[in-house]
Amino acid sequence: MSLTSPVLNVKPTMDPAVAQGVLKSVFEMERAWNAHDMQAYADNLTDDCQWVNIVGMFWDGKTAVHRAHEAFHQTMFKDVGYKVEEVMVRSIATSVAIAVVTLKVGAFTTPGGTRMPENTNRLTLVLVDEGGQWRISSAQNTVVDMRAAGHDPTKG
Amino acid sequence: MSLTSPVLNVKPTMDPAVAQGVLKSVFEMERAWNAHDMQAYADNLTDDCQWVNIVGMFWDGKTAVHRAHEAFHQTMFKDVGYKVEEVMVRSIATSVAIAVVTLKVGAFTTPGGTRMPENTNRLTLVLVDEGGQWRISSAQNTVVDMRAAGHDPTKG
Secondary structure (H helix, E strand, C coil): CCCCCCEEEECCCCCHHHHHHHHHHHHHHHHHHHCCCHHHHHCCEEEEEEEECCCCCEEECHHHHHHHHHHHHCCCCCCCCEEEEEEEEEEEECCEEEEEEEEEECCEECCCCCEECCEEEEEEEEEEEECCEEEEEEEEEEECCHHHHCCCCCCC | CCCCCCEEEECCCCCHHHHHHHHHHHHHHHHHHHCCCHHHHHCCEEEEEEEECCCCCEEECHHHHHHHHHHHHHCCCCCCCEEEEEEEEEEEECCEEEEEEEEEECCEECCCCCEECCEEEEEEEEEEEECCEEEEEEEEEEECCCCHHHHCCCCC
8 A cells, every 4th residue: 555645636616624624534534444443433424324335235324334334344344444545525515515535445355255456446425514523424435447447538 | 127117215304396306307317318418418417516437437527527428428328228226315405415326227348348237336416406406416326236235234
């Protein structure tokens, strides 16, 4: 994994306090994941949080999202960390912001026995302001296919 | 593809007018995609719309999202339709709603030459109210891995 600092890409029109609150949650989640502290991880979720993971599993509500992460951190993610490489932040309403996070995840073995090498994920987080604390209301994560990236019609 | 009607799962606390506006956009996008009318498709996007596709490509802004879809509809999606199977809708702020859409996509061949059989996608859409029209501000799409679904820790 890289030791370089993450790239922070904050839209210039954003309220700096909002950007700061959003980034605080993004990095608190990274810290909690790498400590495998799923209680701290879940403290960053709203009660009605919904989550779609890299294989399309859908978890509805903080309890389900927490339970799923807890189970996976006792098994496939037991020793697996991630590193945030880039965060793009923007506001879409007074109390709602979006962070698109690019992160590098360590190698792991899926419950089905497939070995996943170290890979890059792209994670869209929708955050809402809950009394000054920005919490995740929606998240979806996708593995970046580096081979496919060469066919992006908006590039080159 | 199935001919059954989609399942609509609207949180009971939602303003029916909001749910209706959101569903209108979801089904307008399905119609535009199946007609390969990318101009109509893009009319449902906000100017600052961001999109993460199934292989983790990231498009920033309506122009890029439109351009990417246009290019793919001239090639790999030329004859490929999708069918909405389920929509889960909730409000997260006065002017912001989230729709998690499960859809069945027809078989296609990627630009890299990989044949993708008919598959299920899960798409999170973040919609904002622009003067009565609910437009997509953020979207992320993931292929549902049916084999992995058996290992969902929140099920069974």
